[in-house]
Amino acid sequence: MKVTRLDVFVIGDGPDIDPDKGGVEPLACVRVHTDGGLSGLSEVFRVPPGVVRATVGGPDTHFGRLLIGQQVTHPERLWQRMWDAVMHTNRRGWQVIILGALDVALWDVYGQMLGRPVWELLGGVQRGPFQTPTGADLAVTPYCTLVSDVWGGEPMFAQQVGRAEQLAALGYRAFKVEPMMSSPADVVELARRFRRALGSKPTLMVDVGYLFHDVPTAARVCRELEAFDVFFFETPFPVDSPAPYAELAARTSIPLAMGEHGVTRWEFLDMMDRGRVSVVQPYMTTCGGLTEAKRVVELARARGALVCPGNWSTQILGAATVHLAAYSPVTPFVEFAPAEVYASPLRRELQAAGFPVNNGTIALPDRPGIGYDLPAEIASRFATP
Known part of the structure; x- marks a missing residue:
């Protein structure tokens, strides 16, 4: 099973609900799709949605280039592939948080692929x-x-x-x-x-x-x-x-x-x-x-x-x-x-x-x-x- 597509969508309560009163500010979410019909979901908390959209998507984006076409094996292998790619860039900020969201989505796919809840894996x-x-x-x-x-x-x-x-x-x-x-x-x-x-x-x-x-x-x-x-x-x-x-x-x-x-x-x-x-x-x-x-x-x-x-x-x-x-x-x-x-x-x-x-x-x-x-x-x- 291979990764075929990365999608980003944004949800939120809108400007009428105060975030200081529990409102959800614009929140980017990611989906990892595979050629086996499975997909994994995660959210990307506290990263501006525009940053997520710019780096997660098709094969011309940073994370798309790293993941699209990759075989879904153990998520740690794909984590390491993404981590190695930030060696000379931002190793503590938004890039790693987005990496983390994609890792969660990949665990979601991996668990579905093996038919087991993630905590068991x-x-x-x-x-x-x-x-x-x-x-x-x-x-x-x-x-x-x-x-x-x-x-x-x-x-x-x-x-x-x-x-x-x-x-x-x-x-x-x-x-x-x-x-x-x-x-x-x-x-x-x-x-x-x-x-x-x-x-x-x-x-x-x-x-x-x-x-x-x-x-x-x-x-x-x-x-x-x-x-x-x-x-x-x-x-x-x-x-x-x-x-x-x-x-x-x-x-x-x-x-x-x-x-x-x-x-x-x-x-x-x-x-x-x-x-x-x-x-x-x-x-x-x-x-x-x-x-x-x-x-x-x-x-x-x-x-x-x-x-x-x-x-x-x-x-x-x-x-x-x-x-x-x-x-x-x-x-x-x-x-x-x-x-x-x-x-x-x-x-x-x-x-x-x-x-x-x-x-x-x-x-x-x-x-x-x-x-x-x-x-x-x-x-x-x-x-x-």
Whole structure:
């Protein structure tokens, strides 16, 4: 079976839905077609659609030249072919993110070709029952990211805690509050309000979105947060240098997390080895694809770190994330942007078409490939120039 065509299409909520309120900005998606009639799907989060269209397409485009006509063998061979082609160009930016999306689509094709779900082909399930809140059936547990319409003070507290209560009533079990663009006191107060409203049972994460620039302030905040059983503290500092992370890690018992923009295993190695980050958060396309994400899992496992993949995007990307989590023995949670609390019609439709969340968990996929079917009607109705 050979690759015959690469297609790009763009979907989004349109200009009337604010991205800061959960709206889906113009999102490029790719399909890899084969002469056997199979095709694989992925999205390309945070890359301008024009860049994707310019580099993915016919045999005259960069990635078309590398993939069209290639035999579909193990995706790692095709990953290496694309990676070798960026040797003298951009090895950390948009080019690698697009490579990662094509890699996910190729895994989708490969799984369909072999009639197996991708997580089995990554190495089979290695999760233990202790990794799920029920301690029984193997499953993937999403944590809900709670982004505000407003930041700081009572409006932020009320909206994020209210959303957590709404989602907990639907069966979700883990939540990440996001006191970004807020004072240190508000960071602590939001965690306090969450515990007061929801109690000690739900898992709580805190993401401050690169809020701090000095270790002493972040350390004071962490000392106060320790009273609220925080599973991880995400991106306290800008991510260009891991040095402050290492300093903070030495001063708090809360695991530190970063990696939403991490590209390739080498950046994750830097986070873990120099930054002492113990929770890394690769996006399945941004990091360089499922091929590279599996390597991140292997490196984290050898260091005693956790991999909690990021996904502040749609459940097209989320489907690939579930497959990595089903394989990984160090992935207790995956990020989930719950459509139930955001003003995005497209987000709701894509979540409904994806893997269902039942009683707070996602069952291991059993369909060949990735197993996410994007209805043509949705792609057409939400098509964006």
